[in-house]
Amino acid sequence: MTQTAAPTTGSGGTAPAPATVLVADRLVRAHAPDLSCPAADLVAGEVGRRGARPVRGALRMSAEPAGAAAATPADVPEHARGHAAVIPGSDPPAGLGAAGLSGAEHPAGDRAAREALDAWLAVAGVPRSVLLAAPRSFCAGVERAIEIVEQALEQRGSPVYVRKQIVHNTHVVADLESRGAVFVDDLDAVPEGATVVFSAHGVSPQVHSQAAERGLSVIDATCPLVTKVHTEARRFASRGDTVVLIGHAGHEEVEGTLGEAPGRTVLVETPEDAASLEVEDPERVSYLTQTTLAVDEAAEVVDALRARFPALRGPSSDDICYATTNRQDALSAIAEEADLVLVMGSDNSSNSRRLVELARRRGTGAHLVDDTGDIRPEWLAGVRTVGLTAGASAPPGLVDAVITALRGLGPLTVREYEITRETIHFTLPPQVRPS
Numbered sequence: 018m019t020q021t022a023a024p025t026t027g028s029g030g031t032a033p034a035p036a037t038v039l040v041a042d043r044l045v046r047a048h049a050p051d052l053s054c055p056a057a058d059l060v061a062g063e064v065g066r067r068g069a070r071p072v073r074g075a076l077r078m079s080a081e082p083a084g085a086a087a088a089t090p091a092d093v094p095e096h097a098r099g100h101a102a103v104i105p106g107s108d109p110p111a112g113l114g115a116a117g118l119s120g121a122e123h124p125a126g127d128r129a130a131r132e133a134l135d136a137w138l139a140v141a142g143v144p145r146s147v148l149l150a151a152p153r154s155f156c157a158g159v160e161r162a163i164e165i166v167e168q169a170l171e172q173r174g175s176p177v178y179v180r181k182q183i184v185h186n187t188h189v190v191a192d193l194e195s196r197g198a199v200f201v202d203d204l205d206a207v208p209e210g211a212t213v214v215f216s217a218h219g220v221s222p223q224v225h226s227q228a229a230e231r232g233l234s235v236i237d238a239t240c241p242l243v244t245k246v247h248t249e250a251r252r253f254a255s256r257g258d259t260v261v262l263i264g265h266a267g268h269e270e271v272e273g274t275l276g277e278a279p280g281r282t283v284l285v286e287t288p289e290d291a292a293s294l295e296v297e298d299p300e301r302v303s304y305l306t307q308t309t310l311a312v313d314e315a316a317e318v319v320d321a322l323r324a325r326f327p328a329l330r331g332p333s334s335d336d337i338c339y340a341t342t343n344r345q346d347a348l349s350a351i352a353e354e355a356d357l358v359l360v361m362g363s364d365n366s367s368n369s370r371r372l373v374e375l376a377r378r379r380g381t382g383a384h385l386v387d388d389t390g391d392i393r394p395e396w397l398a399g400v401r402t403v404g405l406t407a408g409a410s411a412p413p414g415l416v417d418a419v420i421t422a423l424r425g426l427g428p429l430t431v432r433e434y435e436i437t438r439e440t441i442h443f444t445l446p447p448q449v450r451p452s
């Protein structure tokens with residue numbers, strides 16, 4: 018069922034952009050309770066992909082007698098006409114969660130609104146289930162790093178400078194930025210004497226030296242499990258070994274670890290790299306791994322190294338951290354049962370990307386999703402079971418938001434598979450530890 022809705026915008030707004038589309042998060046009815054629009058984020062994302070600018074607000078249903086007040090964005094024109102899509106038979110009455118509208122003189126916006134609604138209507142109205150992997154989302158190292166920036170802001174005031182993204186997630190960075198954190202790529206951008214936080218991924222000793230030369234007040238948010246790998250790198254190099262670091266070139270954690278023993282460490286990414294590696298003394302080779310690798314892929318590289326260097330030595334306990342391992346194991350438990358896997362996480366999040374790859378290796382289509390608006394309607398065509406997880410740097414609220422949005426498409430059941438409960442907590446560094 019498609020109903021027509023009209024906007025309740027006042028006339029004092031600024032001139033609209035040509036292709037502004039109002040995506041309703043609430044439909045106001047004169048003689049009935051409002052309809053909430055839980056899938057509004059989904060429709061807004063599709064409107065954006067179709068070239069219009071979505072804005073959020075309420076719509077008054079034109080089929081209802083006029084008179085209800087509703088808040089609407091000021092930049093949607095008063096004369097704009099709208100389209101609302103409501104899923105029939107939902108109980109409680111739930112809309113697809115969306116109405117798009119734009120003025121008749123804005124055909125691009127009008128088309129984007131209609132097409133976005135049609136695309137989502139095409140996959141709405143069928144029962145679905147969500148298999149929720151647990152553990153998921155924030156790990157102890159990420160929670161600690163975020164809390165360090167929060168405490169620094171509270172205790173020292175803004176700005177607090179942060180070298181690189183504190184953790185690899187756009188939402189976390191935007192939130193801290195809005196509270197006074199200033200993210201920089203290089204220490205040169207930090208004023209002399211200012212406070213700077215080093216990110217959870219760790220830095221090389223050279224960066225520590227540069228900060229000392231600049232007289233910066235450093236708070237190190239390196240995850241203790243990354244620090245463990247740095248310590249191993251120094252120890253292995255000091256006993257005369259060639260240190261083989263298994264990891265991804267260019268990742269900040271890898272750059273930091275390489276800097277611990279730059280003359281003695283080589284980076285290896287694949288079994289093929291390992292098989293062709295030449296070292297000074299094949300009897301003296303050790304390996305380390307980036308903390309966020311795929312467990313099975315790292316094992317293949319270690320096997321290739323051991324085949325080439327039988328005397329290979331490694332860390333006493335695995336470098337791939339508990340959080341990476343748990344999230345991969347939890348997803349493994351549900352991936353094959355799902356028709357589609359969604360992994361909440363940003364594009365530069367290594368452990369999130371490994372989760373997507375893992376699901377695909379299990380034969381299930383998977384996508385990395387920064388937020389609900391990234392989900393595309395075509396992904397859900399024919400999908401009844403959605404596997405859902407989040408990388409270690411992705412806030413838990415993102416998962417909740419996806420579940421809410423999927424409920425707007427039709428009946429939804431949610432089942433959680435918890436393979437283990439995480440209780441690890443890292444203490445804050447003394448500089449920001451509350452007294």
Ligand code: SF4
Binds near residue numbers: 158340
């Ligand atoms: S993913 Fe692992 S190594 Fe990275 S911050 Fe979290 S606990 Fe630390």
